[in-house]
Each structure stands twice: as structure tokens, then as C-alpha cells.
Amino acid sequence: MTLALLGVFxxxxxxxxxxxxxxxxxxxxxxxxxxxxxxxxxxxxxxVVHINRKDFENKVKKEHDIKSQTDTIVTFRVKYRENEExxxxxxxxxxxxxxNFQDSxxxxxxxxxxxxxxxxxxxxxxxNPANKANQIDMVVEDIKDPMTGKVxxxxxxxMVPKKKLELQIGNLPDSxxxxxxxxxxxxxxxxxxxxLDPDLMAKFKVENAKAERKYQMELARLYADTANLLSDGSxxxxxxxxxxxxxxxxxxxxxxxxRDKLGSLIKSELLNKNxxxxxxxxVKLANKDSLIYQQVSNSEKEILPKNVYRFPLFNKDVxxxxxxxYIYFPKKNTLIIDNMSATLASxxxxxxxxxxxxxxxxxxxxxxxKLSEMKxxxxxxxTHEFKTPVATIMIASEALKDPxxxxxxxxxxxxxxxxxxxxxxxxxxxxxxLSVARLEKKEIKLxxxxxxxxxLVVAVVDSMDLQLQKRNAEVVLELQAPKDxxxxxxxxxxxxxxxxxxxxxxxxxxxxxIKITTGNSQKYFFLKIKDEGIGMTxxxxxxxxxxxxxxxxxxLHDVKGFGLGLNYVQDIVQEMGGSIKVNSEKDxxxxxxxxxxxxxxx
Numbered sequence: 001m002t003l004a005l006l007g008v009f010x011x012x013x014x015x016x017x018x019x020x021x022x023x024x025x026x027x028x029x030x031x032x033x034x035x036x037x038x039x040x041x042x043x044x045x046x047x048v049v050h051i052n053r054k055d056f057e058n059k060v061k062k063e064h065d066i067k068s069q070t071d072t073i074v075t076f077r078v079k080y081r082e083n084e085e086x087x088x089x090x091x092x093x094x095x096x097x098x099x100n101f102q103d104s105x106x107x108x109x110x111x112x113x114x115x116x117x118x119x120x121x122x123x124x125x126x127x128n129p130a131n132k133a134n135q136i137d138m139v140v141e142d143i144k145d146p147m148t149g150k151v152x153x154x155x156x157x158x159m160v161p162k163k164k165l166e167l168q169i170g171n172l173p174d175s176x177x178x179x180x181x182x183x184x185x186x187x188x189x190x191x192x193x194x195x196l197d198p199d200l201m202a203k204f205k206v207e208n209a210k211a212e213r214k215y216q217m218e219l220a221r222l223y224a225d226t227a228n229l230l231s232d233g234s235x236x237x238x239x240x241x242x243x244x245x246x247x248x249x250x251x252x253x254x255x256x257x258x259r260d261k262l263g264s265l266i267k268s269e270l271l272n273k274n275x276x277x278x279x280x281x282x283v284k285l286a287n288k289d290s291l292i293y294q295q296v297s298n299s300e301k302e303i304l305p306k307n308v309y310r311f312p313l314f315n316k317d318v319x320x321x322x323x324x325x326y327i328y329f330p331k332k333n334t335l336i337i338d339n340m341s342a343t344l345a346s347x348x349x350x351x352x353x354x355x356x357x358x359x360x361x362x363x364x365x366x367x368x369x370k371l372s373e374m375k376x377x378x379x380x381x382x383t384h385e386f387k388t389p390v391a392t393i394m395i396a397s398e399a400l401k402d403p404x405x406x407x408x409x410x411x412x413x414x415x416x417x418x419x420x421x422x423x424x425x426x427x428x429x430x431x432x433x434l435s436v437a438r439l440e441k442k443e444i445k446l447x448x449x450x451x452x453x454x455x456l457v458v459a460v461v462d463s464m465d466l467q468l469q470k471r472n473a474e475v476v477l478e479l480q481a482p483k484d485x486x487x488x489x490x491x492x493x494x495x496x497x498x499x500x501x502x503x504x505x506x507x508x509x510x511x512x513x514i515k516i517t518t519g520n521s522q523k524y525f526f527l528k529i530k531d532e533g534i535g536m537t538x539x540x541x542x543x544x545x546x547x548x549x550x551x552x553x554x555x556l557h558d559v560k561g562f563g564l565g566l567n568y569v570q571d572i573v574q575e576m577g578g579s580i581k582v583n584s585e586k587d588x589x590x591x592x593x594x595x596x597x598x599x600x601x602x
Contacts, residue, residue: 005358012347019343023336028309030273035311035325037269042256042313069226076222080215087211091204098197099176106191110180113191121177124190172196256283256313256323259293266327277335280328286312292323307332390426393419446489446575450599453493453525454484454518460497461516464505473505473512481518486525486596488576496572497527499565500592504531507590524578524595532589541582545570 106113116124178191256262266281280303282294307330313323329335337344396415405411461468461475468475504514508531515530536544544566573580578596 001358001361005354008354009351012351016340016344016347019340020336023339027275027332027336027339030275031270031309031327031329032311034266034269034273034275035309035327037272038262038266039311039313039325041265041269042262045257066226069222073219073222073226076218080211084211087207091207094200095196098200099195102176102193106178106180106193109183110178110189110191111183111186113178113180116177116179118173118175118177120179121190121192124179124188253292256292259295263295275335277329277331280330282326283313284324284326286322286324303328393423393426446492446572448487449490450485451488451490451493452484453486453527453596454479454481456490456494457497457516457518457527460494460501464498464501467502468505468512471505471508471512473508473514475501476513476515478515478517481520481525483520483598484518484525485599486576487599488596489572492572493576496569496594497529499569500529500594503565504529504533504590507531508533520598523598525598527594527596528591530589530591535586535588535590536582536584537586541584544582545580 172195174195175192176195180189180191181187182189257265262283263281266279270276270279280295283292284290285292308326308328310324310326313325396418399405399415400412405415457479458477461477501514501516505512508514513532515528517528517530519526519528546567570580573594573596576596578594580595581593582590583593584590
């Protein structure tokens with residue numbers, strides 16, 4: 001594993017070095033491309049300067065001609081609009097004359113003619129007796145001679161008030177309608193004639209077309225003259241500029257921009273290539289070692305040749321000196337490394353992950369080795385713990401075979417009691433191991449019943465009375481918790497209390513002194529079991545709840561166990577929603593504190 005890790009580390013270094021070379025080449029390409037763009041813009045700027053000067057001279061000359069031509073076009077447009085308005089006025093007068101003529105003819109021919117609307121004309125043209133709205137609103141009254149029956153006098157009277165109908169030249173109907181009375185019989189009669197004379201409209205159309213065509217032709221001629229005026233001299237301008245650019249007497253300093261402008265141009269092109277770092281530049285003649293100007297912000301530092309790039313300013317010039325642009329990057333390596341930050345970070349992250357996995361694997365191997373050793377100790381302890389009751393049972397069984405013992409009932413009863421006690425002891429060992437295994441596999445289903453822990457502590461202490469008396473243990477009970485009812489499994493809770501008291505009894509030098517107290521918070525019940533035994537170090541307290549772990553007992557060679565008790569205690573307490581803490585000091589004693597949630601009363 002170590003060799004593989006070193007191999008990966010070496011490969012990462014090689015990869016980083018190759019990546020640095022690649023980034024250096026890309027940086028060089030970007031710089032050369034940026035300098036090429038700068039030189040191209042300098043050359044174009046040089047041409048633009050000459051073009052602008054010549055163009056300005058031509059503009060001054062053309063301004064007067066263009067202004068005069070523009071005034072001519074504007075005057076022509078205004079004159080056309082005036083002629084157009086005069087023509088339309090003449091046409092309107094002719095339309096009015098036509099309408100007046102038609103009106104005079106009707107008034108001379110008919111009696112009392114009245115101009116009516118299109119709606120009234122339609123109603124009068126299609127009378128419907130069933131609809132009073134369509135009846136003619138006129139009443140004819142005749143006075144006849146009683147002797148001959150001839151009409152002597154006739155009067156016509158309208159049933160509705162008259163409304164004056166006004167005509168507008170721009171909004172005339174298709175036909176003009178009249179309601180008049182026949183001079184022959186005096187009866188009403190409908191008369192109509194077209195509002196616009198067809199011959200007159202044809203004449204207007206021809207006039208408008210001629211005027212529009214004449215206007216467009218003259219306007220096109222004026223625009224053509226203006227276009228010729230604008231384009232005139234452009235070829236001469238280009239030829240004049242070409243001659244000035246090729247002039248060999250123009251020095252290099254007059255063909256390049258100023259130092260500040262050139263610096264801004266270089267910075268802009270570098271930023272377009274994502275190169276944002278400090279730089280110095282200078283311009284020199286290509287054929288002579290003559291410096292034109294220089295901008296150096298890092299003059300105190302030594303200039304490294306590998307960080308200097310150069311490019312000709314006017315590479316197409318053959319007769320004149322093309323000039324040379326130099327640029328220097330004092331922080332080139334820093335910039336390249338910054339661009340490789342993602343690569344370096346990923347490589348470092350990968351190495352850290354590999355180192356973490358390597359360390360974790362080594363620790364796991366060491367931990368597994370310790371666990372294997374603890375399991376070996378557990379098997380040895382279990383073998384000894386099982387071997388003692390088995391040997392005792394065997395000796396007692398052989399004694400029962402003795403004929404002398406068979407006749408002594410007191411000895412038989414004593415041997416039978418020994419066999420029973422050892423069987424119970426052996427069963428307890430087996431049950432403890434199986435309980436821990438079932439608890440680890442989540443096969444034990446804990447009951448949830450109300451349990452009064454103050455009473456349970458007293459009951460457990462009473463059951464351990466003989467065991468505690470063997471060592472003359474001093475047990476002090478301070479059961480002061482006013483609320484001691486929790487929801488849990490009484491059997492397993494009693495085993496928890498038994499294990500803690502048993503450890504306090506076993507791991508004490510001399511006479512064990514054990515103090516058991518209970519108390520409350522708002523939501524929890526607390527049980528503290530304190531002893532003045534051998535205690536533990538901080539490192540040991542971190543591991544006492546691990547399976548198979550046993551604290552070294554020093555001079556206490558009679559302490560036996562499997563290293564499962566405290567692991568079992570922790571699992572049971574956590575399954576019931578509680579927690580267990582330990583506070584111990586070497587050679588001064590240990591205190592275990594168990595907290596369990598109280599039963600909520602409504």
C-alpha cells in the first residue's frame with residue numbers, strides 16, 4: 001500500500017509538471033496572438049490617421065456643395081407641395097361648379113326640390129304600408145270644383161320637420177338625392193345624379209399622374225447629382241493616403257501611437273485572451289539598437305529572457321525600419337500556477353483522500369487486531385468461567401456415586417445444592433452471552449411498561465445482599481427522585497442496575513464503598529452509582545463500552561468477566577431512549593450516571 005501511494009504521488013508530480021508545460025505553451029500562444037492583434041491595430045490606426053486627415057480636407061471642400069444641393073432639393077419639394085395644393089383647390093372648385101350646375105338644373109325643372117339622405121331615399125324608393133317608418137312623410141291636399149270635379153288648388157305639406165343636409169367635398173356620397181314635385185301633376189318624385197362627374201374625375205387622374213411623374217423624374221435627377229457629389233474624389237483620397245504611408249522619410253515614432261495608448265491597447269488585447277497580470281513593454285528599432293520609448297514598472301528586478309516576447313510592428317515594410325515591440329511578464333510563473341489552481345487542487349484533494357484511506361485502512365487493521373485479541377481473551381475467560389462450574393459439577397457427580405455418600409442424606413443434599421448452584425451459574429453465563437448477541441442483532445424486543453426505579457434499585461440491592469456481604473461492602477442509598485416512573489423493560493433495567501453495582505463491588509480494593517443516588521430534571525430521571533475503587537484512565541473510559549473490552553485489574557486477580565456487561569448496559573439504556581456517562585479518576589473511583597426519559601402524565 002505504501003509503495004502504491006508513493007507511485008501515485010510520483011505520477012501526480014509528473015502530471016503537474018506536464019500540465020505546467022502545456023499551460024506555458026498556451027500562454028505563449030495567447031501572448032503571440034495578442035501581440036499580433038496589437039500590431040494589426042497599430043497598422044490600421046496608422047492608415048486611419050492619414051485617411052482621416054485627407055478626409056477632413058475633402059469634407060471642408062464638399063460641405064458647401066452638399067449644402068447647396070440639399071437646399072435645392074428642399075426648395076423643389078416645397079414648390080411641388082405648393083403646386084399640388086393649388087391643383088387640388090382648382091379641382092375642388094370644378095367639383096363644386098359641377099354640383100351647383102346640377103342643383104340649378106333640378107331646381108329649374110322641378111317644384112320645391114329638397115336634398116335628402118341616402119336612408120330617406122331608400123325608404124321612399126321601397127315603401128311598405130305595413131311599416132310606417134318607410135311611408136313618405138308628405139300629405140297632398142286638393143281643392144276641387146264641386147260642379148266639374150276638377151282640381152282648382154293643390155297643397156303639399158310635410159309631416160316631419162325638415163333637416164338641412166350639408167355636403168362636404170372630401171366626404172361626398174356616391175349619388176346626390178333629391179325629393180321634388182312634378183310640375184305636371186304636383187306629385188312627389190325622387191331624383192338622383194352622381195356626386196362626381198366621371199369625365200371630370202378622369203381628367204383629374206390624368207393631371208395628377210403627369211404632375212407626380214414630372215416630380216419623381218426631377219427628384220431622381222437631383223438625388224443622382226447628390227450621389228455623384230458624395231462619391232467624387234474617393235479614389236483620389238485612397239491614392240493620396242497610399243503615397244503618404246509609403247513615404248520612407250516618416251520616422252517610426254510618427255507611425256506608432258503614444259506610450260499610454262499603446263499600453264492600453266496591449267492591456268485590452270491581453271484581457272481578451274484572459275491574461276490579467278502586470279507587464280512591461282518597450283519599442284525599439286529593428287535594424288538598430290535604438291530605444292524609441294519604454295514603460296517599465298519593475299525596473300528594480302532582473303528581466304528574465306524567457307519571460308520576454310517580441311513582435312515586429314510593420315512586418316511588411318521593406319525600405320523603412322519595421323520597428324520591434326517587446327513585452328515582459330515579471331509574474332508569468334505565478335499566473336500559470338494560478339491557471340492551474342483547479343488541477344493542483346484536484347491533485348491535492350486526490351492525494352489527501354488516498355492518504356486518508358491509507359491511514360483509515362491501517363487504523364482499521366490495528367483495530368481489528370485489537371478486537372481479535374479481545375475476542376481471544378473473551379474465549380479464554382469464557383472457557384475458564386465455564387470450566388469451573390463444569391468441573392465442580394463433575395466432582396459432585398462422582399461423589400454421589402460413592403456408596404458411603406449415598407447413605408448420607410445430608411451430604412447428598414449438600415452435593416445436590418452445589419450441582420444446582422453451579423448449573424444456575426453456568427446458565428447465567430450462557431444467558432448473558434446470548435442476550436448480548438441477540439441485542440446486537442436487534443432480536444430482543446423490549447417491553448414498555450411503567451417502572452418505578454427507586455423501588456427497583458432497592459430490590460436489586462436486596463438480591464445482591466449475599467454477594468455484597470462477602471466483601472463487607474458499604475452501600476449508601478439516597479433515593480431522592482420525587483418522580484421515578486419511566487417507561488421500560490423492568491427485567492433489563494434490573495440487569496443494568498445489577499451490572500453497575502457488580503462492577504463497583506468487584507473493582508474496589510479493600511472494603512467496597514458504594515453510593516447510589518437518584519434525582520430528576522424536568523423530563524429525565526437520573527441514577528448515579530459511585531464507588532471508591534481502582535478507577536480508570538481517560539483512555540480506558542473511552543473504550544469501556546466496547547464489546548469484549550476489559551479494564552486491566554492490576555492486583556485484583558480474582559475479577560472475572562467477559563467484557564460484555566457495560567456494552568450490554570449501554571445498548572439497553574439507548575434502546576429505552578436514555579444515555580449513560582462515566583466519570584473516573586485513576587485510584588480514586590468511578591461514577592456512572594444513567595439518564596432515562598420520565599413517563600409523561602396528562
